[in-house]
Amino acid sequence: MSSHFAIDVPNSLIERGARGDMRAFEQIYRLFERPVYTLALRMLGDADEAQEILHDAMLQLFRKLGQFRGDAPFWGWLRQIAVNEALMRLRRRGVVETVDELPEPEDCAAAPPEHQRDLERALNRLPQVTRSVVWLYHVEGYSHEEIAESFGKSVSFSKSQLARGTQKLRALYEAPLAQVAYA
């Protein structure tokens, strides 16, 4: 499991949180602050919005903690809250409904590749919905069925976004490398 969310949380901590214990809330927050923020940042591509999603998702979590039944891992439950919060924001912008062709890559900067930074930059150049599908599938380990359900779309939508998104990501990521190689 590659997800940063995959953290085992003791039942006693969840129970204390469900009773309104603020210190338990804080421990849960500290455990999941960065996974939630990172997921939101990858989906929305904007640090300020990711910060807002972190706030909103955690608030939702704390309000709903008493409803957690324990029939699935706690981290998966929280992750779905964060995904839903991010998707709500994308829907408000209408980008989920209008997603279609991926834009052609812009002229890639000829800066030397610094792998992680280049990959993040390439990822950020994908459309938000495509990027979200790519991230949820490849990193968070969502299935096509789960992605389709979250987005309210078909499984084919998830597969096509992933296929085209991955192809485009590779092109964007490797373009600077190619330019350097042929320079």
Place this chain on the structure above:
Amino acid sequence: MPDDRFPMFPADDDRDLVAALRALPMAAPKRSVFAELERELANASASAAPLPRRPRGAWIALAATLVAAIAGVRLFHPQDLGAVAEISPSPDTLALIAQSQQLDEMLATLDARSVPIDAEAAMASAELEDLIGLTALQLNAARRDDEAQALWSRRVDLMTRLAATRAGVTLNPLSDNGGAYLQNASYRID
């Protein structure tokens, strides 16, 4: 049936790319939002959550409460703000402390006027005083500014409601728990 239109991922060509994606480090927010969350949750619970229901026998305390409320009650204060002094309060916390002190003075003035209040308001007053006392105890144990700020915010909220109750202003027409424990005069305790 497998969908042949799209390749299964990660395809061999993409394994490196997927591995690189998974190896990206987690990002960290510019600031923690926990203090905000704590404040919002504390305010929400102070204004919305029902207070614990008092036992039926609590009516016996009513007379004593009435006397105390009419004569004025010294509120439980955090110990000389010592806990806050240890943790370098932020400007927001200092503003809340100043607001709390103003409310202390206002309440002292109201107490000096010894305004008679009815039984229902007296009970609400007693409950608010209990909660203010509890908040003061928590404040003495606070070790971080965000904790202290949430608690000072709660204290200001409770004191505002107490001042309104004592002054006879209707913020909430019933006691803090909706008057759930107040019974009609005809109510019998067996």
